[in-house]
Amino acid sequence: MLQFTALFLGIIIGATSNFTISSVYSPYVAVAILACLDSVLGGYVANLSGKFNLRIFASGLFCNALLAAGLGYMGKILGVDQINIATIVVFGTRIFSNAAILRRVGIEKLEGWWVAKRQARAKVEITPDEEEQI
Amino acid sequence: MRKLKNKFTHAQIAISIICFIVGLVIALQIKSVLFIYKTDPTDSQRLDAMTQNWAAEVARSYQMAEKNRELQDQLEEYQDATAEQSDLSKVMAEQLAKAQIVSGSLPVHGEGIIMTIDDSKQAVDGTNPAAFLIHQEDLLMIVNELKNAGAECLSLNDERLISTSDIRCVGSVVHVNGVPKAAPYVIKAIGSSAGLNSALTMRGGIVDTLSVYGIQVSIEQLADVKIPAYEGRLEFKFAKEDK
Numbered sequence: 001m002l003q004f005t006a007l008f009l010g011i012i013i014g015a016t017s018n019f020t021i022s023s024v025y026s027p028y029v030a031v032a033i034l035a036c037l038d039s040v041l042g043g044y045v046a047n048l049s050g051k052f053n054l055r056i057f058a059s060g061l062f063c064n065a066l067l068a069a070g071l072g073y074m075g076k077i078l079g080v081d082q083i084n085i086a087t088i089v090v091f092g093t094r095i096f097s098n099a100a101i102l103r104r105v106g107i108e109k110l111e112g113w114w115v116a117k118r119q120a121r122a123k124v125e126i127t128p129d130e131e132e133q134i
Numbered sequence: 135m136r137k138l139k140n141k142f143t144h145a146q147i148a149i150s151i152i153c154f155i156v157g158l159v160i161a162l163q164i165k166s167v168l169f170i171y172k173t174d175p176t177d178s179q180r181l182d183a184m185t186q187n188w189a190a191e192v193a194r195s196y197q198m199a200e201k202n203r204e205l206q207d208q209l210e211e212y213q214d215a216t217a218e219q220s221d222l223s224k225v226m227a228e229q230l231a232k233a234q235i236v237s238g239s240l241p242v243h244g245e246g247i248i249m250t251i252d253d254s255k256q257a258v259d260g261t262n263p264a265a266f267l268i269h270q271e272d273l274l275m276i277v278n279e280l281k282n283a284g285a286e287c288l289s290l291n292d293e294r295l296i297s298t299s300d301i302r303c304v305g306s307v308v309h310v311n312g313v314p315k316a317a318p319y320v321i322k323a324i325g326s327s328a329g330l331n332s333a334l335t336m337r338g339g340i341v342d343t344l345s346v347y348g349i350q351v352s353i354e355q356l357a358d359v360k361i362p363a364y365e366g367r368l369e370f371k372f373a374k375e376d377k
Binding site: 002003004005006007008009010011012013014015017019020026029030032033036037039040043044046047052054057058061 | 142143144145146147148149150151152153154155156157158159160161162163164165166167169170
């Protein structure tokens with residue numbers, strides 16, 4: 001699917017380029033990545049349920065990323081490095097629940113597809129018999 | 135462009151772009167974390183491990199120094215025992231004592247001087263703040279001058295200077311025989327105390343050069359100066375006897 005190839009492409013380009021994030025920013029970038037992953041999964045779920053709103057998605061993405069990084073920075077200033085734990089727990093929880101929703105929807109779709117296929121095959125098997133009888 | 139828009143909804147395109155960016159940032163982040171872990175010397179885990187290693191090595195080195203002293207005492211006993219036996223061994227014992235004095239394995243004492251130098255207490259006037267501190271060059275000049283004047287044994291802050299001793303500036307301290315020593319520096323020399331003193335205090339000599347920037351110098355002439363033995367290892371991996 002388009003999204004996975006885009007992700008893959010991004011990873012490859014990042015791995016092979018010479019650009020590195022300065023070590024000062026790396027803890028903040030880490031939590032921002034988590035926020036972005038949560039936004040992506042949330043957007044995907046909203047898309048599936050037809051309620052996707054581009055503005056909400058984009059604004060949510062940036063706001064979450066900035067908030068996560070900002071919270072981390074505040075924790076560093078206050079000397080409470082553990083504030084990152086709260087960010088990680090919250091976004092981790094949301095990632096897991098969104099992934100569970102996607103998984104459920106995906107499996108239901110797959111089951112529906114199997115059932116439809118079996119029904120189609122059954123219909124095809126019935127009609128030749130009828131023709132013979134006639 | 136419209137074909138693309140018909141194939142994929144807005145949502146999918148937006149999410150794909152974000153996925154691309156996220157993939158990019160994840161890869162960069164992983165790269166920089168790996169890089170930091172490899173090169174960051176202040177990584178706390180490695181720092182702890184290295185501090186422990188260092189403490190263990192320091193404790194071991196103290197143990198080794200003690201063992202060394204015990205063995206030296208034993209050795210002296212054996213030497214004394216053999217020296218009393220015959221004339222030949224008396225001569226050999228004398229030669230041995232001489233060699234030991236030169237190699238630094240015995241503490242020595244005799245007439246000499248004790249020179250104490252300290253960093254300048256004058257206010258730094260901004261021209262060159264480093265000139266108000268003592269550097270390895272100053273210490274090396276003093277040692278050289280004393281050797282020229284006939285000093286037989288030297289020590290710097292109670293580190294015996296032997297032929298392979300080095301005096302090296304490391305940051306704000308000086309390493310002598312690998313041991314860090316800080317100002318004030320006490321240089322003890324055994325030789326003719328008058329001769330050594332005049333070598334240092336002659337006009338245009340070391341004391342004059344150092345006093346320009348106010349480096350504090352004091353020289354004591356004594357009838358008995360004690361200089362400790364060399365505490366390091368004497369190991370010759372490359373030098374061999376040339377018979």
